[in-house]
Amino acid sequence: MIGxxxxxxxxxxxxxxxxxxxxxxxxxxxPMSTFYALPATGERVQLAxxxxxxxxxxxxxxxxxxxxxxxxxxxxxVTGIGPKVALAVLSGLSVAELNQAIATQDVKRLTRVPxxxxxxxxRLLLELKGKVISATGAKTATATISPNPADDVTNALLALGxxxxxxxxxxxxxxxxxxxxxxxxxxxxALSKAK
Numbered sequence: 635m636i637g638x639x640x641x642x643x644x645x646x647x648x649x650x651x652x653x654x655x656x657x658x659x660x661x662x663x664x665p666m667s668t669f670y671a672l673p674a675t676g677e678r679v680q681l682a683x684x685x686x687x688x689x690x691x692x693x694x695x696x697x698x699x700x701x702x703x704x705x706x707x708x709x710x711x712v713t714g715i716g717p718k719v720a721l722a723v724l725s726g727l728s729v730a731e732l733n734q735a736i737a738t739q740d741v742k743r744l745t746r747v748p749x750x751x752x753x754x755x756x757r758l759l760l761e762l763k764g765k766v767i768s769a770t771g772a773k774t775a776t777a778t779i780s781p782n783p784a785d786d787v788t789n790a791l792l793a794l795g796x797x798x799x800x801x802x803x804x805x806x807x808x809x810x811x812x813x814x815x816x817x818x819x820x821x822x823x824a825l826s827k828a829k
Contacts, residue, residue, distance in 0.1 A: 636694060640680040643672060649721060662696040665724035671698045686717060701729045712761045714754060722749045730795030736762045737818050764815050787817045800825060
């Protein structure tokens with residue numbers, strides 16, 4: 635498998651780019667978030683990649699961050715979500731926004747992404763419910779056992795892009811017996827009221 639490419643950007647035709655690596659040009663499909671972060675043509679770039687092997691093609695997908703690649707890999711595990719739709723999701727939402735949509739089960743946010751209808755959004759949210767996407771891959775939040783559930787909620791909020799100060803403040807008044815998913819929802823509600 636090809637896990638990373640380092641080379642020179644030769645061409646940019648969204649959503650595809652060509653990277654020259656020691657004389658070999660690799661065609662790589664990237665989400666728009668990565669595309670906008672690319673250097674100019676002729677400059678060096680390093681991308682985390684996901685390699686898909688099919689009967690009729692070898693496809694490479696590139697990402698500016700490990701978090702984006704982890705989100706992509708989690709998305710393509712969802713029934714009915716292929717690589718092109720996963721790229722569309724990551725082009726329309728940041729990883730933090732995707733995590734927040736999953737945590738709050740926000741169908742409307744996902745249906746704003748081109749190519750995602752109500753049924754697809756509902757399936758995606760159902761299959762990813764309770765999971766936080768991070769650089770190490772998708773982790774099931776309910777699988778982590780911690781002496782203090784507030785630590786898990788704080789970590790989930792940090793993964794969603796909130797500051798440590800905001801996360802700690804949101805967890806301050808959470809009941810200890812609350813299930814993790816409900817605790818995250820309650821903390822997100824507290825954060826939305828604070829803004």
